[in-house]
Amino acid sequence: MEEYIVSARKYRPLNFDAVVGQRALTATLKNAIASGKLAHAYLFCGPRGVGKTTCARIFAKAINCLTPKDGGDACGQCESCMAFDQQRSMNIHELDAASNNSVEDIRELTKQVQIPPQIGKYKVFIIDEVHMLSASAFNAFLKTLEEPPSYVIFILATTEKHKILPTILSRCQVYDFQRMTTQLTVDHLMYVAQKEGYTAEPEALSLIAEKADGGMRDALSIFDQMVSFTGGNITYEQVAKNLNVLSTEYYFQLVDYFLVGNVQSSLLLLNDVLNKGFDGGNFINGLATHLRNLLVSQDAVTLPLLEMSDKMRNKYQEQAQKCKAKFLYQAIKLCNDCDQAYRTSRNKRLQVEICLIQATQLTEDDIPGAGRRPARTLRPIFTKLAAKSQTTAGSPVVAPQTAATPAPQPQHLATPATAKANVSEPKVILRKVSFKRFGGKTAEKTDNNIQETPVEEITTNKPLEEISLQENWFAYVNSLPREQMAIAQRMRMLQPVITGPSSVEITVNSPQIINELNNLKTDLEHYLRPRLQNSELSFSFELAEQEAVQRIYSKQEHLLELERMNPSLTNLIKELQLEFD
Ligand SMILES: [Zn+2]
Known part of the structure; x- marks a missing residue:
């Protein structure tokens, strides 16, 4: 039977070009090797599982290669390279400072430092999680770091750069490793899946990448788990279920309910989610994230902030177009309030239910996408024309007519804002419309015609608002x-x-x-x-x-200036009750 090797090990990169997501950094390392300008100590910083140790090993192998390639890569065939690949090279020593952090461990290491290499030119010492060394171990190590033999290179790795003493930092060349983006992780997982002959939906891999939070090693290990759960057919639904992640389908559905003000369906959906064993607080947080994603999707500039597959991004964009920014701000605020109240609430389910009910009500007086319904923006003109004689300032003149008209959201016509706007300009509209459009036709017939008239053909001149x-x-x-x-x-x-x-x-x-x-x-x-x-x-x-052009002196003035340029910022500040700090 073939030996099972975990993907993180099987697909560990063997040369710099195979390292995912650290292109700039590996290029610099390769250049240093190619030009022979090597430092005695390097510090590799970055989150876990992004390739620090892997790069250290590739580096150690490359500088010891007996017949290196031009670009700085190891040949992979000489005796030294073979020894590295088979993990029997005497030129590389790894110390995990997380578990070996005593003075004795460092003394053991310094003994090894004194012995020159037998094959190859350099002895490389990799100290992982170097910030975990005890204070006395640190001091013992510092002496060796200050005056190392010419054939010794130290590669220190850490996830917590801020814990490294300045005396160490100043003696090292520092390399900062980047967190993996979701896209890079997804691409790599897809590559592994194809190599192994598995099928995988990009959305499923995206979910794994999000769960791994920027670490490739973790992503590969979750990937292995999912392969065994799903038998090699990695679908979004399966992964969501196994990782205990609520499918985004629920949130898309819920926002659709909000937009049409459907309270009942929202509550039933919540019931379904809770019955599946999901926590209400997590559900609300997930909803807040979903709304944030919609907000981000509304704008081409912020769209790149959505780290997900194209298919998913399109889906977000599609729903985002149906939402007004104001609705999204307010709904996010509701989720935020609910999240805070949830922790201390004695009836947690009720908290979530109230939040959902309020969210469905947001759209009642302010149906999103109002600008896209030509029929509704036109109707007040003609209903008023018909009821011209009874028009009085201040009264919601359209209300009596709404029952007879097939408006999608008739209640919207009677809101105070709309009514007020109508009242302020009826004379202008009536004159223009009657002059240009009515001719000899009866008002009733014209009303029918107008319903079918595309908005582009309108020749009225409504004063700008x-x-x-x-x-x-x-x-x-x-x-x-x-x-x-x-x-x-x-x-x-x-x-x-x-x-x-x-x-x-x-x-x-x-x-x-x-x-x-x-x-x-x-x-x-x-x-x-x-x-x-x-x-x-x-x-x-x-x-x-x-x-x-106003000169800006303080941050406060800067904020005011930004608000002046973009009034919706003022709304955002108000909605989220932000304070200037
Ligand atoms: Zn070689």
């Missing part, structure tokens, strides 16, 4: 493709100012940005006109006078 201008400005910025990320980022900081019934001005502090904005002008206007129901909407860009 700051809030919808702002919203649609951001929507446009967010719709810009990846290649235009740079200008999109700048546009996010700009403040469109209404200067007339159809004109908007933007002040910028660089002529170059004006050029870039002018390139987008036609596209921008084309995008915003139907959405703001203003066919004559026109943008102009002005260069700011230098004196007008």
